[in-house]
Amino acid sequence: MKTIKNSLLISVIASIGLQLYLSLNYYQLHSLKGAGDSICNINKIFNCSAVSASSFSNIAGIPISNIGLSLHLVLLALIVLNIFSPSSSKNRLKISLGLASISLLGSVVMAAVSFMFLNVYCIFCIGLYILSIIIWLLLKKLVPEFKFNIQSFFNKNFILKPLISIAVLSFFSHILLSGPKEDKKLNKQINFIVEEWEHGPKITLKTKPMLTMGASKKDAKITIIEFADYLCPHCKHADPQIKAFVLANSSNTRLEFYPFPLDSQCNIAMKFSRGGLTCKLTKAVFCANNQGAGWDVHRLIFDNQDYLSKSYNKSQFFLDIQKVSTKLNFNKWKACFNDSKTVEHIFEISQAGQTAQIQGTPSFLVNNRKLSKAQFLPILNAVKSKILENQH
Secondary structure, eight states: OHHHHHHHHHHHHHHHHHHHHHHHHHHHHTSSSOOOOOTTBOSSSBBHHHHHHSTTSEETTEEHHHHHHHHHHHHHHHHHHHHHOOTTHHHHHHHHHHHHHHHHHHHHHHHHHIIIIIOOBOHHHHHHHHHHHHHHHHHHHHSTTOOOOGGGGGOIIIIIHHHHHHHHHHHHHHHHHHOOOOHHHHHHHHHHHHHHHHTSOOOOOOSOOSEEEESOTTTOSEEEEEEEOTTOHHHHHHHHHHHHHHHHTTTTEEEEEEEOOSSTTTOTTOSSOOOSHHHHHHHHHHHHHTTTOHHHHHHHHHHTHHHHHHHOOHHHHHHHHHHHOTTOOHHHHHHHHHOHHHHHHHHHHHHHHHHTTOOSSSEEEETTEEOTTTTSHHHHHHHHHHHHHHTO
16 A cells, blocks of 8 residues: 555656646747757657647646646646645545546547647657556556546545636646736737738748758748757757747648858858858758758757757767667768769758858748747647638
8 A cells, every 4th residue: 555655646746847848848839938858859750849839738728738737747746745644535535536537548649639630749749658657557546446536626625626626726827837928918929920920021032952851842831941050059049949839830831941151161151151160061961851851860960959069070970870760771870971063052041041141040931031039839829720720
């Protein structure tokens, strides 16, 4: 019995930790400050930020992870009370099992949504689904005679009070975790940016992008064109947020990535050379993309941007390239990397940025019009709403 209770306590605390992390990541991602790359963003299939960026991640603006956090805090309180105050322990365990049943049902629904509508998954969410099963099974062992039914919701002495506590806790924790907001000022800023985008001139690019992600050209209602430099810290910061939006809306959103190296050695728009390192990094992605591993090397470079910019080592970089993807034939990649024609290709691709009159990186076009601060989800969501609204 003691082992079951200890396991239950550990499982609930672990759930609280995961829910808290996901909630904080949600609020950062949905702000105009943005979030860095989440530790559970592994690839295009397993990406927590993409799930968080989707329209399924909240209820009335409150993230589902925050509601789950509140539920598990109430659950923790009941379990702790049961440990230190044995009186009425059976009733508290029944209430706990009722809440665990709701959590388990929510896990099943969210897992189905990810599978049926998103086709992208959150590793921490999967961890929570597993924990919800474990918590339910442990509580069921403690009260095997309990049977949960819908009438329990209307019993004020049983489940209704805890549910009200969860609702109140969700609301106030939402206010606390989201931080101070100036909604009117924020909305005014977003509206101004969207209006500026909507009335901007259309820019047509003839050069093909180096990398693409998301919907096909035919299916894309929203096309984001990104210009970035691999040594630009702001580009690194923007990268996971743009990807999250595209992956969350992959049925109708397409990303086209154009390198815009801030170095005259591979970009005619630049007047000065910065040593050629960003050109080498761009070549590395270009050559990997010829074998279908472009995004893998793209991420490798951004993940190691600080190290590469301070102490680039060719031998070590080549070793990292060999490990980055099973798709990559290293000898073919190396031949492409050392080929003088590859630099010519980079020059050609970077001319797209000159056509778009790019002044700095990262810069974005959405449906061929310049959009400032496009790396932030509130801006992208506002533009998305405008585009889809105009298409109906």
